[in-house]
Structures are given as structure tokens and as C-alpha cells.
Amino acid sequence: MFKLIGAILLISTCGYVGWQVSRSYAHRPVELRQFMSALQMLETEIIYAATPLPDALSGIAERVDTRVSSFFAQAAKELKTTRGSSAREAWSAALDRYRADSTLDRGDLGILNSLGYNLGISDRDDQAKHLRLTLEQLKMAHARAEETAVKNVKLWNYVGLLGGMIIVLALY
């Protein structure tokens, strides 16, 4: 009886771990998409409305999905509160905080971080170029993320469950 309960616990734990891993693969493309739409909003704000960055960022934070929203809210807050810190510093500080509960990989974060180096420091045309470049890069990262998601989501679901079963068999 105890053996049976143990076996079920073991299989479900391993299954859960596998599901978690697969979920992070599935979420990365979603998160990238959210960033892409947020940056498109930022582009509109900068190019057409010439809204100053702190206002533009907090405006976006209100309109996008909660996950990405926290990042933009944080960046806006950094810009508004810390005097003399550049947009670059505010952007990367917000990114550092965001990193912990994100499914983005180092490459994705690198793309976002490099946008921070150019944000706010040039005229509108130049800002548009940098934002479009970043969007293109995110688009490619998104395609890759989709690919790996297709491969890995199923894989890790199975690995979790089957791994649990193998351990149970070995112990039995």
C-alpha cells in the first residue's frame, strides 16, 4: 500500500518537474510576443506623440499584459525617482529585476538590454531605427523560441512522467 502511494507521489513529482520545464519553453514565445507589442507601442509613443520616456513607459505598463507590465512600470519608476540616472541605467536596472521571474533566455535579454543603450538619447528618426532593429531581432528570437518550444514542450512532459516511472520500476 505504502509502496503504491510512494510510486504515485514519485511519478507525479517527476511529471510536475517535467511540466514546469516544458511550460517555460512554451512561455518564452508568448513573452517575446508581449515584448514585441509593447515595443511597438513605445515606437508609436516616440515617433508620433514624442511622449517623454517616463510617461511613455508608464503608459505602456498600463496597457500591456501583467507579466511584461511589471518591467515597464519598474523602468518608468527608476527614471522618475533616480535623478541623473540615464535611460540606459534605468532600463538595465529594471531588466535585472525582471530577469528572475522571466522565461527569456540570455540572448533575448541581451537584445532588450542593448536597446537601453540608445533609448532617449537621439532624435525621433534615430529612435525609430533602433526600435525597429530591436523588433526585428526579437522577431527572429521569437521564431527560434517557437521552434524549440515545439520540440521541447512534448519532450519534457514525457521525460518527466517517464523518468518518474523508470525510477519507480528501478526501485520496485
Next chain:
Amino acid sequence: MNGVVQVKPGMHSRGWDEVLPVLPPNLEKMIARLPDHILARLEEIRLRRDRPLVLGAGGQDFFLRRDGQPDSIPESAYITSGDDMEKVIHNISGASIYALEEELRNGYITLPGGHRVGLTGRAVLENGQVKTLKYLSGLNIRIGREIKGTAAALLPRLLDQAASNIHHTVIFSPPRCGKTTLLRDLVRLASSGVPQLNYPGRTVGLVDERSEIAGCYRGVPQMDVGVRTDVLDGCPKAQGMMMLLRSMSPDIIVTDEIGKMEDIAALEEVFNAGVRIIVTIHASSMRELTNRPALKYLLQLNIIQRFVLLGRSRGVGTVEKILYGNEVPPRR
């Protein structure tokens, strides 16, 4: 009738404490430690990339040593770094250079409190016109001081008691004699009224093309320009006067530094509508005034009733002469 009216400066607003926060913390601390009598008269903070920091106070300039002491020689002066420049530009732009294209084209930015920052750098051209500036390398932070009461002594001479309004007035002077300061105070009094003179105040329309009179920040005047004043900020003068005339039914229209023919044409429309004007002109004498074709035409209209000449014989803003319209010899 010639007369000299001595203008008593009113209370100086602090001013500098509104401006210092745009500086990087190290510079802010250094300047805030200066003696009070210098701070009270601080007019300019000039930052030039890789060159000594220059401060201007009471019409004179001086350097700031690295230990924060004022000094007259540049040898041991604090050198403004590229990093300092970037921080200031960041602070005055709200981290968004792209939002300042119009301001960069004009070469200045107005700060909250009505202070102005002049900018130089490399001009970026488009079709021969300045599109924007890049590589900003020179900043001149000018502390705007509102000196209330400068026009109080002058106002009785400009009042048209019969119409309970202001006479058509031209204020002229060489540069840096306090035209703008006087005009601002005159606008305040003309708009808010002076009960002692039995003058209730009139609706004033102010075209502030260079944002110098009202010092607007995001459209809101930062200086006291009176309770009945409507400000068209950053608007070309001729166009602005017509807009105000049509839309705001002003009793008095005010603008500064007129001189182009189109300005005079707009003024004619204003006269025809029965609206009074107060304008300023760059000129050091009546003769210089009449040598400029557009202004000569204005005088030929024979409608301006008061000419006020400013100078600095007893400090900035001294009213040297007030000519009445009928005293100006008719010109052909």
C-alpha cells in the same frame, strides 16, 4: 516731455534652487555651497564640454575652482566633463531627446519655473533648414528672475484714464537693458489692475514667441503675467496676434521684439479692431528706430502714443525717456 523714472527692483525670487536640481549631484553641491550674496545674484551657469565651468552673477562672470571656491582665473577651474553634460541634458529632457526636437531647433529649452537653457552643438540640416542639434557641447542655464514692481512707477504715465485702458506703447532699448522684465511686469499690472490708480485691469492677449515673457512650461506660464492674460506660447508674432484678435477678444495685445513688415501689418489689424498694443523693439535711439523701414512705417501711422526708452544709466531697467506720441516729429 522727457522724464526719468527710477525703477526700484522688487524682491528677488530665489530662482537658483529651482535650477540646481538639473545639474549632476557633484556640481549641484559645489554651487549650493557658494556664499549667499553670490547665489542671490546668480544669473547664468555655463557648461561647455571639456572646458572650465563659468558662472555669471551680477553682470560679471567667474570660474569655479575644483574645491568650490569662486576664482577669476581659469587655471584651476572645474572642467565640465562629457558625463556632466550628458546628465544635465538627461535631466532637462526627461531622458528623451526626441521629445525636444522643436526646442533643439530653436536652440533653447524652458524649464519649470520659467528658467531657460540655451543649447549649442552640431546642427543637423534638412533642405538647408536646421532640423535639430546633435553632439550638444554648450549649455547656458539662465536663471529667470521675476522682478515684480519694475513697471509700477511707469504705469501711471501709460494709462489712458479716459478709456480706462493702456495707451498704445512701444518700449525700446539696446539689448540687455531689461525690456523683457519690464514688459512682463507691465503685462501683470495691465492684466490684474491697480486699484490705487483706479485702473481695474483689462484682458490681455500675449504672443510669447520665444517663451521669454511668460516663461511657459508645457503651455502654462511660470511667471506671474496677471489674472486676465491669455498666452500664446511659441507662436509666430504676426500669426499669433491675428489668432488672439479673432478668438480671445483681448483689450490689449502684447508681444516683444517686433521689426518685420508682417508684424506691422498684423499690428495694423489690431489697431483697426480698437485693441491697444504694448510692444518692444530693439533700438538704442529714436533715430535708429526710424531708420528701419518697417518701423518707420509704423511711426507714419501716427498711432503710438507712448515711446519708452530703457537704458542702464542707473542699473538695468532704468527708464531713460518717455516720449508722448504728439512729441514725435511727423516723418515722411
